[in-house]
Amino acid sequence: MAFAVVPQAERLSHLKTQSEDVASQIGCQVASVEGLSFQDPIADLAATYHVQFDGCSMGDEKLKQALALWEDMQGIKEVEAEAVVRSSEDTVKQDDPLRAKQYYLQTIHRDEACRSLALDKVQPVIVAVVDTGVDSDHPDLVDSFLRDANGKIIGANFVGKGSKGAADDQWDDQRGHGTHVAGLIAATALNAKGVAGVASCVPIKIMPIRVLGSNATPGSLTLSTYPGGTYKNMSGTSMAAPIAAGSYALVLSGLRKSKIERFRYGDVYPLMTKATGAGKFNKDDVVSQGVLDVHKLLVTARAKLVPEPQDETPQPEKPAPETPQEPLEPLVPEPPMNICSFQP
Incomplete structure (x- = not known):
């Protein structure tokens, strides 16, 4: 959030008081209030502060209520919530205070x-x-x-x-x-x-x-x-x-x-x-x-x-096709041999 008309020397103490007021109305506690440091020439961000609440569950309705309370307070020029990005597994909180200013992402x-x-x-x-x-x-x-x-x-x-x-x-x-x-x-x-x-x-x-x-x-x-x-x-x-x-x-x-x-x-x-x-x-x-x-x-x-992954599951080997055998001819018994003897 950024201040508009509050003198610089009074901004942090003024913001802490306002933060306690907002926290009491939404059922939370103030975890921290701190100013963000910048190198000139970022004049529009020179009076930017980060306020963190804990001790409560910040649903959509409570978040809208908190933002509305801030916007109605004297000296507040702009206020925004930290973004929430949903992944395929869970919800990841984008808690980098200046993330919303990184338009190029x-x-x-x-x-x-x-x-x-x-x-x-x-x-x-x-x-x-x-x-x-x-x-x-x-x-x-x-x-x-x-x-x-x-x-x-x-x-x-x-x-x-x-x-x-x-x-x-x-x-x-x-x-x-x-x-x-x-x-x-x-x-x-x-x-x-x-x-x-x-x-x-x-x-x-x-x-x-x-x-x-x-x-x-x-x-x-x-x-x-x-x-x-x-x-x-x-x-x-x-x-x-x-x-x-x-x-x-x-x-x-x-x-x-x-x-x-x-x-x-x-x-x-x-x-x-x-x-x-x-x-x-x-x-x-x-x-x-x-x-x-x-x-x-x-x-x-x-x-x-990236090549498509190959299916490495071993496949059962197919048995080789049987070669058809020629039918065997029936065995025919040979005739008995006659043994003869000759006399001179």
């Missing part, structure tokens, strides 16, 4: 793709984020890094000293671009923090590779992770690219039969350019002439690249 039909994988045995995928590095301490990314047996993040830096000979491990992001890209791909979902990465519904890990310094350039408003535990809107082709990369990783996880199985670029690329949904663009500007539909890509790739 709906545009590419990301949730449909995730639901279609609910019963599959998905395989791990590693994505190298080749950029300005990644913020290793961001709470929405800390569980998404590829790590060695000792828990150390696996990554490499090729900037500065790392460009002179062997790469070093100074890959932490000082610019923000790489962290934003990493969040679009793999920000942890369902952790009550920030946003959800495109491929966060499968076992994906990111490997930070720093190759860009202070001259990195970004490219329509995509919300993702940013250094310092914050979130930021950025625009451009370099924001569209990680959404496509995350989509590919999600599909690859669902296609693989093992973590080492590979698919050729020449087989997958034509499918990505044809698996499009909303939008019609000039082919000179956009090769696919549309917006990627990750669910359509998953369905198409399964049909084209």
Whole structure:
């Protein structure tokens, strides 16, 4: 929810009082009230707060009542409930506070793709984020890094000293671009923090590779992770690219039969350019002439690249046909032999 007219210094205490009022009217308790951190220039989200209730069952009618109470209160500009996504097995609560702001997940039909994988045995995928590095301490990314047996993040830096000979491990992001890209791909979902990465519904890990310094350039408003535990809107082709990369990783996880199985670029690329949904663009500007539909890509790739399982049930062997035998002729007894003797 967002405030409109309450002074900034009074917002949190004012909201806590209002939260207690709403909780008492719907029979719940206030679990937490906290502000969300953002990096400028997201001015419209600067006064956004997350309120969590517990001690009650929040059905549809109670939820409508709570929202109506909030909307009638002074200082509340906007209020919305956390989304609920239903899988084939159970109900999964989308509790990432900024999930509703990630319009691009709906545009590419990301949730449909995730639901279609609910019963599959998905395989791990590693994505190298080749950029300005990644913020290793961001709470929405800390569980998404590829790590060695000792828990150390696996990554490499090729900037500065790392460009002179062997790469070093100074890959932490000082610019923000790489962290934003990493969040679009793999920000942890369902952790009550920030946003959800495109491929966060499968076992994906990111490997930070720093190759860009202070001259990195970004490219329509995509919300993702940013250094310092914050979130930021950025625009451009370099924001569209990680959404496509995350989509590919999600599909690859669902296609693989093992973590080492590979698919050729020449087989997958034509499918990505044809698996499009909303939008019609000039082919000179956009090769696919549309917006990627990750669910359509998953369905198409399964049909084209994954062979139908063969029935391995052993079948009983059929007995060989009997060869007809010629009828035997009846035995005719030979006449007795006469033994004769001759005398000279």
